[in-house]
Amino acid sequence: MIPDIDAFEERAAILEYDCGYSRKQAEDKAAQSQGYQNAEQYWEWLADYVLNRNST
Secondary structure, eight states: OOOOHHHHHHHHHHHHHTTOOOHHHHHHHHHHTTTOSSHHHHHHHHHHHHHHTTOO
């Protein structure tokens, strides 16, 4: 499943500005809402997809 970048960014912004999370915490929570362990794993998966999507 391809991550929903718009939903990720919106969720992270809401958590950061409305809930007082740090940017890292907000991005981790947003990534977790899409089934990833944290934002790092989310961005790694997305980068790998972009770089390799035409390799198959």
